[in-house]
Amino acid sequence: MVIPIALPILDESMGGGIPPGKSLLYCIQPGVEGDVFGMQTLYYGLENGYKAVYISTSSSPDYVRERFREFGWELESYEGQLDFVDAYSHFVGLDSNEKYVVDDPDDINNIDSVVIDATKNTSNSIIMCESLSSIMDMCGEIETIAKVNEWTRLSMLYDNTSIYNFTAWHYSDETIKKIRSEVFNSVIRVGGIGERVIFGQYFGVMKADWCEPSRKTFLFRIVRPGGVRVYIPKILVTGPFDAGKTTFVHALSTRAVSVDRFGTTVALDHGHIDHKGLSADIFGTPGQERFDPILKLLGGESMGVFLVVDSMRSNTFARAKDMLKLTKTFGLPCIVIANKQDVPGAAPPERIKIEMALPDDIPVVPVSSKEKTGVVEAFEMLVDNIMRGL
Amino acid sequence: MTDYELGIPDIDDALGGGIRGGTNILVLGPPMSGKDTIINNIIYHGLASKEAAIIVSTEESGEDMLEWFSNSGMSVDAYMNLFGIVDCVSATLGLDVKDTASIRRVSGPMNLTKISVNITNYFNEFWMKRGVRKARLCVNSLSTMLMYTNLQAIFRFLHVHTRRIKTANSIGFYIVEDGVHDAQTMETFKQLFDGIIKVEVEEGHQFMQIIGLTPQPTKWYEFAIDDDNKLNIKRRSDI
Numbered sequence: 001m002v003i004p005i006a007l008p009i010l011d012e013s014m015g016g017g018i019p020p021g022k023s024l025l026y027c028i029q030p031g032v033e034g035d036v037f038g039m040q041t042l043y044y045g046l047e048n049g050y051k052a053v054y055i056s057t058s059s060s061p062d063y064v065r066e067r068f069r070e071f072g073w074e075l076e077s078y079e080g081q082l083d084f085v086d087a088y089s090h091f092v093g094l095d096s097n098e099k100y101v102v103d104d105p106d107d108i109n110n111i112d113s114v115v116i117d118a119t120k121n122t123s124n125s126i127i128m129c130e131s132l133s134s135i136m137d138m139c140g141e142i143e144t145i146a147k148v149n150e151w152t153r154l155s156m157l158y159d160n161t162s163i164y165n166f167t168a169w170h171y172s173d174e175t176i177k178k179i180r181s182e183v184f185n186s187v188i189r190v191g192g193i194g195e196r197v198i199f200g201q202y203f204g205v206m207k208a209d210w211c212e213p214s215r216k217t218f219l220f221r222i223v224r225p226g227g228v229r230v231y232i233p234k235i236l237v238t239g240p241f242d243a244g245k246t247t248f249v250h251a252l253s254t255r256a257v258s259v260d261r262f263g264t265t266v267a268l269d270h271g272h273i274d275h276k277g278l279s280a281d282i283f284g285t286p287g288q289e290r291f292d293p294i295l296k297l298l299g300g301e302s303m304g305v306f307l308v309v310d311s312m313r314s315n316t317f318a319r320a321k322d323m324l325k326l327t328k329t330f331g332l333p334c335i336v337i338a339n340k341q342d343v344p345g346a347a348p349p350e351r352i353k354i355e356m357a358l359p360d361d362i363p364v365v366p367v368s369s370k371e372k373t374g375v376v377e378a379f380e381m382l383v384d385n386i387m388r389g390l
Numbered sequence: 391m392t393d394y395e396l397g398i399p400d401i402d403d404a405l406g407g408g409i410r411g412g413t414n415i416l417v418l419g420p421p422m423s424g425k426d427t428i429i430n431n432i433i434y435h436g437l438a439s440k441e442a443a444i445i446v447s448t449e450e451s452g453e454d455m456l457e458w459f460s461n462s463g464m465s466v467d468a469y470m471n472l473f474g475i476v477d478c479v480s481a482t483l484g485l486d487v488k489d490t491a492s493i494r495r496v497s498g499p500m501n502l503t504k505i506s507v508n509i510t511n512y513f514n515e516f517w518m519k520r521g522v523r524k525a526r527l528c529v530n531s532l533s534t535m536l537m538y539t540n541l542q543a544i545f546r547f548l549h550v551h552t553r554r555i556k557t558a559n560s561i562g563f564y565i566v567e568d569g570v571h572d573a574q575t576m577e578t579f580k581q582l583f584d585g586i587i588k589v590e591v592e593e594g595h596q597f598m599q600i601i602g603l604t605p606q607p608t609k610w611y612e613f614a615i616d617d618d619n620k621l622n623i624k625r626r627s628d629i
């Protein structure tokens with residue numbers, strides 16, 4: 001019986017879950033709340049009658065219980081099924097009443113003997129290591145990896161499924177390589193999107209040696225209570241009146257609706273795109289100035305923006321730039337859509353870039369929304385810019 | 391371009407108006423020399439200027455931190471939606487560890503992963519939800535963190551966060567006790583920072599100096615902390 005990861009999309013892409021004896025590593029970019037995935041798997045496992053061992057390496061078991069509680073997950077209800085290996089309390093001089101206690105949490109041999117003890121006392125269970133990186137910080141990279149190799153081997157013998165969290169600080173290349181490709185049966189990468197601040201988080205399977213995992217990347221949010229929620233990013237399409245926003249949204253979207261009257265948008269355009277495993281919701285704004293007051297409401301929570309301009313009408317470019325400010329999307333990843341390139345005499349992108357005095361990080365992409373050329377390229381470019389912080 | 395005022399007029403003047411966004415500053419001084427008060431004044435000036443502020447506190451609980459401000463005539467009540475504390479203390483004392491909107495607890499000063507998550511989440515909220523583009527981060531202190539984990543781990547942590555300060559055009563302050571750490575530790579830290587606020591105490595007088603942000607270090611300024619914990623530069627002294 002495989003242990004479900006408890007996130008349908010991950011279970012799907014990993015053959016239903018983690019088979020007994022296999023190990024899974026969450027390789028987490030610093031700052032991203034990636035340990036909730038493992039917590040969710042663990043809790044779901046408990047609910048379904050599995051036993052579990054939680055190795056707490058950087059917090060006391062009581063703190064861990066409190067953290068689970070934030071998500072609505074009461075570990076107390078499963079006291080009989082869950083044991084802690086407390087590899088923290090003695091380090092900060094706290095007492096511990098847990099079944100397994102490490103006396104010397106900065107001594108890898110001490111951790112090792114307690115973990116082995118706990119692993120051998122349980123089978124068909126979930127073993128969860130709170131933070132591999134904190135053990136490394138304390139005990140050394142090479143020393144820790146040597147022991148983890150042993151722990152995963154033992155888990156295999158006892159049919160335990162093991163889950164490790166690892167914060168990917170700048171460890172040595174050798175360590176990172178081993179962690180990502182050698183030590184574990186499967187690796188899921190959890191990262192953040194954004195350069196100035198991390199405004200989105202994603203995950204994707206990097207490796208799973210028991211199946212052919214899908215290469216998709218998913219965005220997610222952490223909700224309390226609740227846990228991990230897969231999240232569809234919002235992309236805004238704005239620009240001056242008649243620039244071709246509605247046409248662009250429809251050209252890009254797998255499905256779309258617009259609220260138009262007499263050929264102009266009076267509410268908004270809404271589309272949804274699925275492209276190469278990444279989905280996004282697309283929202284188009286009206287362009288007429290009489291709608292300016294509502295623009296700021298539409299821009300909220302966008303992760304990127306397409307600024308559509310009519311390549312024939314340079315007198316609207318100033319208005320176009322204003323609209324970035326009006327939608328409060330100024331500073332987000334942005335692509336300028338030089339639309340209507342099919343019309344003879346359309347200004348080339350390079351000229352638009354100069355006329356609009358755009359900064360280097362805002363590319364201008366030639367597009368004909370009418371003929372659907374350049375549309376997908378622009379989307380890929382924006383997603384790429386959104387993801388550049390990876 | 392100077393994006394951030396310290397709120398200490400003489401020193402802001404000496405720096406040509408303040409400090410550029412993207413700067414990471416080491417705050418170095420012997421224990422009890424007034425580093426915390428200086429930094430809290432600087433943080434408060436930011437809040438009062440409608441900038442965001444995040445304090446990673448390894449020595450005082452979040453509640454104690456807030457109380458310090460209100461007892462000091464620097465009430466932060468009006469700025470709570472711009473203020474975030476990462477409390478690394480409460481859990482180690484066995485106190486209540488429930489989070490509040492502006493106090494997020496981590497298990498202890500060595501839990502760099504959670505400290506990092508909380509800093510990141512605060513930055514994200516201030517930037518995305520509140521639309522605030524300026525933020526001050528203060529880590530108080532690296533010296534305590536060093537008692538719980540090793541230099542390399544802290545270096546890796548700082549490597550990430552000093553870079554984020556740079557790209558976000560924020561400013562960061564990192565407090566270190568002078569005369570406590572070995573030379574190698576100090577060298578390692580110094581690589582990460584653009585400047586130093588140096589604090590000294592001599593025969594009961596307190597002095598500060600800024601190094602690295604102007605072509606020459608500034609002169610030493612004598613300062614005093616009044617009953618309201620407000621920092622004042624003493625004018626007469628040209629040391």
Ligand SMILES: Nc1nc2c(ncn2[C@@H]2O[C@H](COP(=O)(O)OP(=O)(O)OP(=O)(O)O)[C@@H](O)[C@H]2O)c(=O)[nH]1
Nearest residue numbers: 241242243244245246247264265287340368369370
């Ligand atoms: N030749 C050409 N015409 C286009 C293109 N894109 C849009 N149009 C035409 O431009 C006009 C305006 O297009 P819309 O998509 O409604 O423009 P909009 O920006 O949504 O307009 P508002 O919502 O009123 O601001 C329509 O007549 C479209 O057929 C294009 O790529 N080439």
Ligand SMILES: [Mg+2]
Nearest residue numbers: 245246264265
């Ligand atoms: Mg329209």
